[in-house]
Amino acid sequence: MQSLIFKQENVDLVKHTLNSMKNKISLLLFSLLIANTLLNAQESIDNFTIDYTQPKEYVLSGISLDGVNFLSKSNLINITGLKINQKITIPGNDISVAINKLWKQNLFSDINVEYSNITNDSIDLKIILEEYPRLSKFKFKGDISKSDISTLKEDMQLIRGKILTQNLVKNSINKINKFYIDKGFLNIKADHTIVKDTISNNTSILVFEINKYKKVKINDIIIHGRKEIVNNNKTFFNKKDTVYALSNRKLKKSMKETKVKNKWRFFKVSKFIKSNYEDDKTNIISEYNNKGYRDAKITKDTTYLNNDNTLTIEMTIDEGEPYLFGNITFIGNTKFTNEDLIRQLGIEKGDVFNQSILDSRLFGSQEGTDISSLYLDDGYLFFNATPVEVSTNNNSIDLEIRLYEGEQARINKISVNGNTKTQDHVIMRELRTRPGDLFKRSDILRSQRELAQMQYFDPEAFDVKVDPNPSRNEVDITYIVSEKSSDQIQMQGGWGGGRVVGSLGLTFNNFSSKNIFNRKKWKPLPSGDGQRLSLRASSNGSYYQNYNMSFTEPWLGGKKPTSLQISLYRSISSNGLTDEERQEIQVSGLSFGIGKRLKKPDDYFTIYNGLNFVQYKLSNSQSFFSFRNGESNNVNYQITIGRNSIDQINFPRKGSNFLLSLKASPPYSMFDDVDDYSTLTDQEKYKWVEYYKWKFKATWFSPFTDKLILATRTEFGFLGAYNEGLGISPFERFYVGGDGLSGMGYMNDGRELVALRGYSNNSLSPQTGATIYNKYTAELRYALSLNPASTMYALAFLEAGNAWDKFDNFNPFGVKRTVGIGVKIMLPMVGMMGLDYGWGLDEIPGNPDANGGQFHFSIGQNF
Numbered sequence: 082m083q084s085l086i087f088k089q090e091n092v093d094l095v096k097h098t099l100n101s102m103k104n105k106i107s108l109l110l111f112s113l114l115i116a117n118t119l120l121n122a123q124e125s126i127d128n129f130t131i132d133y134t135q136p137k138e139y140v141l142s143g144i145s146l147d148g149v150n151f152l153s154k155s156n157l158i159n160i161t162g163l164k165i166n167q168k169i170t171i172p173g174n175d176i177s178v179a180i181n182k183l184w185k186q187n188l189f190s191d192i193n194v195e196y197s198n199i200t201n202d203s204i205d206l207k208i209i210l211e212e213y214p215r216l217s218k219f220k221f222k223g224d225i226s227k228s229d230i231s232t233l234k235e236d237m238q239l240i241r242g243k244i245l246t247q248n249l250v251k252n253s254i255n256k257i258n259k260f261y262i263d264k265g266f267l268n269i270k271a272d273h274t275i276v277k278d279t280i281s282n283n284t285s286i287l288v289f290e291i292n293k294y295k296k297v298k299i300n301d302i303i304i305h306g307r308k309e310i311v312n313n314n315k316t317f318f319n320k321k322d323t324v325y326a327l328s329n330r331k332l333k334k335s336m337k338e339t340k341v342k343n344k345w346r347f348f349k350v351s352k353f354i355k356s357n358y359e360d361d362k363t364n365i366i367s368e369y370n371n372k373g374y375r376d377a378k379i380t381k382d383t384t385y386l387n388n389d390n391t392l393t394i395e396m397t398i399d400e401g402e403p404y405l406f407g408n409i410t411f412i413g414n415t416k417f418t419n420e421d422l423i424r425q426l427g428i429e430k431g432d433v434f435n436q437s438i439l440d441s442r443l444f445g446s447q448e449g450t451d452i453s454s455l456y457l458d459d460g461y462l463f464f465n466a467t468p469v470e471v472s473t474n475n476n477s478i479d480l481e482i483r484l485y486e487g488e489q490a491r492i493n494k495i496s497v498n499g500n501t502k503t504q505d506h507v508i509m510r511e512l513r514t515r516p517g518d519l520f521k522r523s524d525i526l527r528s529q530r531e532l533a534q535m536q537y538f539d540p541e542a543f544d545v546k547v548d549p550n551p552s553r554n555e556v557d558i559t560y561i562v563s564e565k566s567s568d569q570i571q572m573q574g575g576w577g578g579g580r581v582v583g584s585l586g587l588t589f590n591n592f593s594s595k596n597i598f599n600r601k602k603w604k605p606l607p608s609g610d611g612q613r614l615s616l617r618a619s620s621n622g623s624y625y626q627n628y629n630m631s632f633t634e635p636w637l638g639g640k641k642p643t644s645l646q647i648s649l650y651r652s653i654s655s656n657g658l659t660d661e662e663r664q665e666i667q668v669s670g671l672s673f674g675i676g677k678r679l680k681k682p683d684d685y686f687t688i689y690n691g692l693n694f695v696q697y698k699l700s701n702s703q704s705f706f707s708f709r710n711g712e713s714n715n716v717n718y719q720i721t722i723g724r725n726s727i728d729q730i731n732f733p734r735k736g737s738n739f740l741l742s743l744k745a746s747p748p749y750s751m752f753d754d755v756d757d758y759s760t761l762t763d764q765e766k767y768k769w770v771e772y773y774k775w776k777f778k779a780t781w782f783s784p785f786t787d788k789l790i791l792a793t794r795t796e797f798g799f800l801g802a803y804n805e806g807l808g809i810s811p812f813e814r815f816y817v818g819g820d821g822l823s824g825m826g827y828m829n830d831g832r833e834l835v836a837l838r839g840y841s842n843n844s845l846s847p848q849t850g851a852t853i854y855n856k857y858t859a860e861l862r863y864a865l866s867l868n869p870a871s872t873m874y875a876l877a878f879l880e881a882g883n884a885w886d887k888f889d890n891f892n893p894f895g896v897k898r899t900v901g902i903g904v905k906i907m908l909p910m911v912g913m914m915g916l917d918y919g920w921g922l923d924e925i926p927g928n929p930d931a932n933g934g935q936f937h938f939s940i941g942q943n944f
Contacts, residue, residue: 141167142198143205151212151283152188160186163206171196171204179208187246188213214277216243217284223291233260245275245285253289261293265352267392268294298342298351300391304332306380306398326372326400327365335368336361342391353384353392362396369400373433376401404434407477413484417455422482425452434478439468443482449523456486460519462549462556463487490520493555499562503537503591507611510636511535512560520556528560533729535611537591538562539869540729565869567591569912571617571940584627586617588912594632611635619652627652637675644676646691666706667698674719689721693744695831706830707811711764715812715831717772719744727782731872731907732864734790738780744813745773750804758806772810775799788864798833799888800852809887814850816843817884820937836939837882839899839919844931851884853891865904872907880919897923897932915939 144163146154161179169175180192193209219239221230237253254271261269270292278284307325333340338357340350362379369377382396407430411422426442427450443466444453456464465485472479495516497508511531513524525545533540542563549556571586589606592614596607612634619627631648648671655665674691678684695715702709720743727736749769750758758766778796785791802809813831821836832850834843846854859879866873881896903917917939921932 136170136173138168138170138202139199139204140202141165141169141206142203145205145207146210147207148210149212151215157183157208157210161208169204176206183208183210187248188244212283213244213246214275214283214285216241216245217278217281217286219287219289221289221291223289224293225291229260233257236260239287245287250275250287253287257289257291261291263354265296265298265350265354266293267297267353267386268390270294295390297353297386297390297392299340299353299394300342300387300389301393302333302336302339302341303393303395304398305395306400308400326374326403327368331368332365335364337364339394353394358384358394365398367437369398371435371437373403373405373435374400375404375434375436402476404473404476404478406430406432406434407472407474407479409480409482411482411484413486416459416461416486422452422455425450425455439480443468449526454522457520457522460489460491460521461486462490462520462547463551487551488554490549490554490556492516492518492520492558493550493553494557496557496559497562498559500538500564502564502609503535503611504593504609506639507535507609508532508560508562510639510642514558525558530728532560532562534725536730537564537567537611539565540731541867541869563869571912581621583621584617584619586615588616589614594634623655623657625652625654631672642678644674644689646672646674646676648672663700664702665698665700666702667700668695669698670695683724685726686722686724689719689723691719691721693717693719697830706763708762708764708767711768713764713767713770713812715746715770717744717746727780731869732790732862732867732874733782733792734784734787735782737782738778740776740778742776743773744776746771748803750807758804758808766807767810767812770810770812771803771807772813773801773803774813775801788867790862790864792858792860792862794858794860795856796835797855798835798853801888809852811849814846814852815854815884816846816850817854817856817882818842818844818846818931820939822939835882835884836937837897837899838878838880838901838903838917838937839921839932839935840897840925841928841931841935844925844928845882845897846884847886849886851886853888854882854884855891855893855896856880856882857896870908873904875902875904876917877902878917878919897921897925899932903937912940 141163142165144158144161144165146157149157160182162182163169163175163179167175176194180194183189183192189210190213191209191211195207195209196204197207198205216239218241221233233256237256239249239253243249250273254273257271258269261271272290274288274290276286276288278286307327310324310326327335337360338354339361342351362382366377366379369375377398377400380397380399382394384392384394386392406428409423409426409428409430411419414422417425428439428442442451445451446454449458452466453464463485464487467483467485469481469483470478471481492514493516495509495512495514497505500508512528513531514521514528518524525547529543529545532538532543539562542561544561546559546561547556548559567590569586569588569590571588572584589608590613591608591610592612593602593607593610594612594614595610596602599607602608612632615629615631617627617629619625627650629648629650631646633647634645635642637643637645650668650670652668653665654668655663658664670693672691672693674689676687676689679686679688693716697706697713697715699706699708699710699712706713721740722742723738723740725736725738727733727738746769749771755761776796776798778794780792780794783791783793798815800809800813800815811830813833815833815835817835818837818840819834819842820838821834835854835856837845837856845851857880860876861878862874862876864872864874878901879898880900881898883892883896885891899919899921901917901919903915903919905913905915907913915938917937918934919937920934923932925931
């Protein structure tokens with residue numbers, strides 16, 4: 082018997098050749114290697130001789146497999162492609178092709194071929210295989226945390242029963258190395274051992290041995306080649322200040338991921354990742370380009386480890402010379418004059434050449450002040466601009482901007498994709514693009530803003546597909562949305578009336594009243610028509626119950642953005658007793674209002690007109706009211722004018738929100754015949770409550786980056802009286818300080834709670850409430866997550882405010898200041914939740930414990 086032995090270590094080169102070439106040449110090489118291995122030998126078996134220098138054809142009379150314990154022999158024979166009675170040549174391609182097919186299965190560590198029963202024209206083959214073991218389990222050794230193990234297991238995806246090939250082990254080691262290198266452990270050493278599992282046949286345990294060593298941090302970044310620019314301005318020490326084309330601060334800032342170690346650095350850990358380093362080198366050159374140094378390049382760079390296990394980066398930069406904008410001319414423009422376009426471009430001769438600024442002024446700025454927007458907002462969808470450098474003299478670049486205006490395009494069809502819950506007509510009525518209108522880029526952006534305001538869709542997933550048809554000068558627009566949960570469950574807890582008060586609220590923001598009687602639409606409630614239904618109940622047992630229901634139809638009649646709002650509420654407060662000992666206050670209210678979107682001064686403005694009625698019934702009451710029995714009635718008219726241009730609700734990045742409102746009751750005292758109100762009892766004075774109440778709120782959002790936002794706010798409130806003799810109403814007063822949740826509605830005198838963090842609840846107002854207050858807030862917000870299912874941001878704030886009992890004492894600058902930090906998270910089913918820590922900086926006279934460090938928890942509020 083003669084055998085051809087194909088050991089794994091002997092055929093790696095051949096396998097590589099076969100995998101890379103995969104043609105007849107590779108098969109011939111394989112055959113030649115076999116022949117060379119056997120050294121052109123001649124063997125004599127049973128009086129028959131095989132001469133390897135002279136290939137001979139045989140009939141394959143038998144095929145057998147040996148060493149296979151866990152695989153199907155018949156399937157493996159089929160894989161070889163060899164068949165009984167097949168003619169094969171030895172030596173030749175037939176056997177090498179068959180063996181190559183088995184190698185490709187990546188199942189075997191060794192393959193031997195033996196032949197026997199050789200006659201003049203027939204031969205038997207036996208293929209002896211050694212299977213790779215299968216994985217029974219794997220584990221890690223070394224200084225490695227449980228969280229790292231969990232991440233590595235998920236990344237490697239090793240499962241029981243996998244075949245333990247060399248490639249599998251090698252890939253796993255590479256993933257371990259990459260995982261730790263990306264965490265800054267550049268000296269990571271990962272190895273492995275394979276231990277036979279004595280419990281299961283042909284299985285092994287894979288053990289990874291990991292030594293991370295210490296994390297390598299960047300000690301220094303040294304940059305050579307920078308040219309000094311002498312600034313003639315004198316420094317504090319009467320020396321000329323040396324500056325560079327790119328300041329040290331700009332250089333460090335441009336290297337966004339490659340940072341020098343610093344004990345004060347919290348948000349960006351110092352570590353070296355090769356791919357990030359390459360990106361940061363590109364960022365450096367981009368910064369130079371933005372300064373006009375468009376020939377700047379990094380000529381060489383190196384990294385080396387220091388004795389203290391830190392890394393030093395050195396690079397050499399060839400800055401070149403700065404370039405400036407020269408003459409800029411336009412050709413091809415018929416719609417706008419050269420002067421109009423130059424003014425819109427906003428670049429003057431002599432400005433530092435900056436390609437990114439040129440591109441943004443031509444093709445797309447966030448403010449929409451670019452030349453492309455100028456044309457796109459007038460229907461020129463097919464507009465194109467091509468800036469061409471026509472000359473460069475003394476580093477001054479003359480540009481010729483060649484315009485193609487094309488024809489104006491009109492909108493053919495509008496469609497919406499992705500709305501699985503909200504009806505099409507609810508979305509369509511909010512869009513500013515209409516079939517037949519001229520295409521306008523600004524209308525698309527405004528439409529996206531309106532959809533974000535609805536709070537039914539994920540604002541981070543908005544997309545618009547514009548499908549132009551140049552032959553017809555038409556365009557189809559498809560708005561792509563992604564529904565999110567908009568309904569809310571609000572649970573609150575607070576302290577009021579000396580007791581804990583709990584509140585449960587259900588808000589359905591996309592309700593459909595017309596489908597109430599359609600059982601098929603209850604999933605779990607009828608929805609999709611954009612209406613709002615709110616149900617709320619508060620209680621602390623037998624002492625206090627409050628029930629509130631409101632309904633809003635945003636498009637009354639379905640054709641114009643005129644909203645209808647109706648609300649009903651009732652509360653009962655008592656001492657919990659019955660019969661003659663019972664002390665009780667009943668409050669019932671009804672509100673009805675109509676809102677409308679205005680067109681002037683612009684269509685961000687809205688106006689709301691409402692009628693409100695509240696009735697207070699007292700029975701043997703000993704409460705904050707100045708009388709025990711009787712009733713008071715509060716009938717008022719409310720008008721509110723607002724302008725809201727913020728881009729979205731959960732994490733607004735830009736825009737503003739202004740609100741001016743007046744609530745006024747009829748001036749009853751003008752029609753009575755009372756000369757001296759001091760002769761009346763309080764119940765008689767306030768049977769019909771009269772007052773007027775002004776409120777103003779303004780909020781601005783200014784983005785530094787996409788995630789870092791400055792929110793500033795100011796607000797003011799004033800409660801006045803028509804009749805000085807009657808005085809200011811004890812109802813509708815302001816209570817400033819704390820979290821704004823105190824009482825949870827337990828005090829039903831129409832009071833307004835104004836939050837001011839860093840102070841205890843209501844501590845800045847007189848005991849009977851304030852008639853005037855003001856408040857200023859500045860919040861720096863950083864988005865931690867923009868996921869619509871859990872939008873979360875951290876914040877730091879400066880806040881100030883105060884309250885006074887009468888207008889004569891009012892001082893807009895005599896405020897109580899506070900600083901603090903906090904975090905807010907928006908949960909779709911709960912609403913906005915927040916935890917803030919504020920430190921009140923100013924003492925409150927007569928209340929020494931009111932200020933200082935305090936935590937404030939809030940639900941459903943946005944300070």
